[in-house]
Amino acid sequence: MAVVSFMLVLAFLILSIASPSNGGITSSYVRKTAASVDLPFDSLTSPPGYNAPEQVHITQGDHVGRGVIVSWVTPLEPGSKFVTYWKVGDDEHKKQAHASTNTYKFANYTSGFIHHATIKNLEYNTKYIYEVGNNNATRRFFFTTPPEVGPDVPYTFGVIGDLGQTYDSKQTLEHYNSNPKGQAVLFVGDLSYADHYPLHDNRRWDSWARLVEKNAAYQPWIWAAGNHEIDFLPENGETVPFKPFKHRYHVPYKASQSTSPLWYSVKRASAHIIVLSSYSAYGKYTPQYNWLETEFTKVNRSETPWLIVLLHSPWYNSDNYHFMEGESMRVMFEPWFVQNKVDIVFSGHVHAYERSERISNIAYKVSNGQCTPVLDPSAPVYITIGDGGNIEGLANNFTDPQPSYSAFREASFGHALLELKNRTHAYYSWHRNQDSERVVGDSLWFYNRHWYPQKESSDAATMA
Numbered sequence: 269m270a271v272v273s274f275m276l277v278l279a280f281l282i283l284s285i286a287s288p289s290n291g292g293i294t295s296s297y298v299r300k301t302a303a304s305v306d307l308p309f310d311s312l313t314s315p316p317g318y319n320a321p322e323q324v325h326i327t328q329g330d331h332v333g334r335g336v337i338v339s340w341v342t343p344l345e346p347g348s349k350f351v352t353y354w355k356v357g358d359d360e361h362k363k364q365a366h367a368s369t370n371t372y373k374f375a376n377y378t379s380g381f382i383h384h385a386t387i388k389n390l391e392y393n394t395k396y397i398y399e400v401g402n403n404n405a406t407r408r409f410f411f412t413t414p415p416e417v418g419p420d421v422p423y424t425f426g427v428i429g430d431l432g433q434t435y436d437s438k439q440t441l442e443h444y445n446s447n448p449k450g451q452a453v454l455f456v457g458d459l460s461y462a463d464h465y466p467l468h469d470n471r472r473w474d475s476w477a478r479l480v481e482k483n484a485a486y487q488p489w490i491w492a493a494g495n496h497e498i499d500f501l502p503e504n505g506e507t508v509p510f511k512p513f514k515h516r517y518h519v520p521y522k523a524s525q526s527t528s529p530l531w532y533s534v535k536r537a538s539a540h541i542i543v544l545s546s547y548s549a550y551g552k553y554t555p556q557y558n559w560l561e562t563e564f565t566k567v568n569r570s571e572t573p574w575l576i577v578l579l580h581s582p583w584y585n586s587d588n589y590h591f592m593e594g595e596s597m598r599v600m601f602e603p604w605f606v607q608n609k610v611d612i613v614f615s616g617h618v619h620a621y622e623r624s625e626r627i628s629n630i631a632y633k634v635s636n637g638q639c640t641p642v643l644d645p646s647a648p649v650y651i652t653i654g655d656g657g658n659i660e661g662l663a664n665n666f667t668d669p670q671p672s673y674s675a676f677r678e679a680s681f682g683h684a685l686l687e688l689k690n691r692t693h694a695y696y697s698w699h700r701n702q703d704s705e706r707v708v709g710d711s712l713w714f715y716n717r718h719w720y721p722q723k724e725s726s727d728a729a730t731m732a
C-alpha cells in the first residue's frame with residue numbers, strides 16, 4: 269500500500285516536472301493607480317500631555333511567550349522608567365518592570381528617551397493591562413499572552429511587510445486592525461522608510477512608530493530587519509549599520525542563544541519562528557550561519573509542529589524588481605530548509621504579493637548543470653508579502669511567462685493571516701486593501717510538513 273502511494277506520488281512529481289506548461293495564476297486585478305505618498309508629518313502627532321509616552325509597541329520578551337518587551341519614547345525628559353501591569357480584574361496586584369533608557373544621535377537628529385522594559389513570568393493565555401508615563405500623562409494599553417507552547421494550540425498571526433507610512437500603509441494597517449482574528453504580527457522588514465528623506469530624517473522613525481502604535485501597542489510584532497533598517501550614511505558619520513532600528517526595536521535574541529538582534533527565534537503557541545537577516549553575513553563560519561545550524565537542531569516538531577522562517581529578501585519570486593537579490597542566501601541555507609522541512613518562508617522586499625509552489629533547487633553543483641527548481645514535498649512554500657504600501661509604490665512588472673515555481677502573484681497592497689488550527693492544518697489567506705477584509709485574494713490550506721506532508725491545493729490552483 270505504502271509502496272503504491274509512493275509510486276503515485278513519484279509519478280505525479282515526474283509528470284509535474286516534465287510538464288512544459290508555465291506556472292500558476294497571475295491575477296488580472298488592477299488596483300487604483302494613485303501614487304503612494306507619505307502621510308504629512310504633522311498628521312502623525314504625539315499624544316496630549318506633558319512628556320507623554322508615545323510610540324508604544326510590544327514584542328515577545330522571552331523564548332516561549334511568557335515575556336513581553338514594552339517599548340516607548342518620552343520626548344522631553346526621561347520620565348518614569350517603569351511599566352506598571354496587572355491582570356484584568358486584579359488591579360489590587362499591580363506589578364512593575366524596570367526599563368532601560370537610552371537616546372541616540374543620527375546625523376543632525378537626536379532621539380527622545382527610548383525605554384524598553386521586559387516583563388517576565390506572565391501567565392499564559394491571560395489578558396493584562398499595562399501603563400506607562402507618570403502623573404502628568406499616563407497611557408494605558410493591554411495585551412493577551414499566548415497559550416502555552418504545544419502541538420495543537422490554535423493561534424493566528426498577521427503577516428505584514430514593507431509597510432512605510434503612506435496613505436496606503438495606513439490602509440493596510442487599518443485593514444489588518446479591523447480583523448478580529450490576528451493575535452500577533454510577523455513583520456518581514458522595512459519599517460519606516462525614513463531613509464527616503466535627506467539625512468534619513470529620523471523624525472520619520474518617530475512618526476512611523478506613532479502610526480503603528482494603534483496595533484503594535486496591543487499585539488506583539490515579531491520583527492525582522494530589511495534593507496531600509498540599515499541606515500548606513502558614512503558621508504555624514506553614520507558608519508554603524510542598523511543604528512536607529514537597534515535602538516528602537518528590541519527583541520529577545522539572547523533567549524535563543526543568538527549574539528545579534530538581527531537573527532533569533534521564538535516559540536509561540538504551536539509555532540517555532542526563526543528570524544534571519546538578509547543584510548548580515550551568512551557565509552560559512554559567520555555568526556549567523558553557525559547560529560542557524562545549531563538552531564535547526566533545537567526545533568522539536570512534537571512541541572512546535574509549525575516551522576516558520578522570516579527573512580527580508582525573497583529566494584523565490586518572479587518580479588523584475590529585486591530579482592535574485594536573495595540568491596546568495598538561498599545557496600547557503602536552502603539545503604537546511606529542505607532537510608528540516610520548513611513549512612513556510614515569509615519574505616518582503618518586493619512590493620507585490622506572490623506565493624510559490626513547494627519547490628527546491630538544491631541539486632546544483634558547479635559542474636552538473638542541474639539548476640532548475642523542482643517540486644519538492646519537503647520544501648517550504650515561499651510567500652513574498654512586501655506589499656504593505658510604502659512610498660516606493662508597487663512592483664508591477666512580473667516576468668512573462670509566469671515561471672512554474674510561482675503559484676499565484678498579484679501587484680496589490682495587502683496583508684495576510686496565518687491561522688494555525690492544530691498540528692496538521694493551517695489556513696492561510698491574503699487580503700488586498702481594495703476589498704473588504706472578508707474577501708480572500710489568495711488562500712491555501714497548509715498541511716504540516718512533519719505531521720501531514722500531503723500535497724496542498726489552493727483555491728487558485730483549483731480554479732486554474
Ligand SMILES: *[C@@H]1O[C@H](CO)[C@@H](O)[C@H](O)[C@H]1NC(C)=O
Nearest residue numbers: 375376377378465466467469
Ligand atoms: C538637519 O538637516 C536638514 C537638512 O539640512 C534640515 O532640514 C533640518 O532642519 C536639520 N535638523 C536639525 C534638527 O538641525
Ligand SMILES: *[C@@H]1O[C@H](CO)[C@@H](O)[C@H](O)[C@H]1NC(C)=O
Nearest residue numbers: 318319347348402403404405
Ligand atoms: C509635570 O509637568 C510639569 C510641567 O507642566 C513639570 O514641571 C513636572 O516636572 C512634571 N511632573 C512630572 C512628575 O514629570
Ligand SMILES: *[C@@H]1O[C@H](CO)[C@@H](O)[C@H](O)[C@H]1NC(C)=O
Nearest residue numbers: 418419567568569570571572
Ligand atoms: C520534544 O517535545 C516533546 C513534547 O513537549 C517532549 O516530550 C520531548 O521530550 C521533546 N524532545 C526533546 C528531544 O526535547
Ligand SMILES: *[C@@H]1O[C@H](CO)[C@@H](O)[C@H](O)[C@H]1NC(C)=O
Nearest residue numbers: 587588589591664665666667
Ligand atoms: C519590466 O522589466 C523588464 C526586465 O527587467 C524590462 O526590460 C522592462 O522594460 C520592464 N517594463 C517596464 C514597463 O518597466
Ligand SMILES: *[C@@H]1O[C@H](CO)[C@@H](O)[C@H](O)[C@H]1NC(C)=O
Nearest residue numbers: 420689690691692693694695
Ligand atoms: C485539524 O484541523 C483541521 C481543520 O480545522 C480539521 O479538519 C482536522 O480534523 C483537525 N485535526 C484534528 C486531529 O482535530
Ligand SMILES: [Fe+2]
Nearest residue numbers: 458494495617
Ligand atoms: Fe526591502
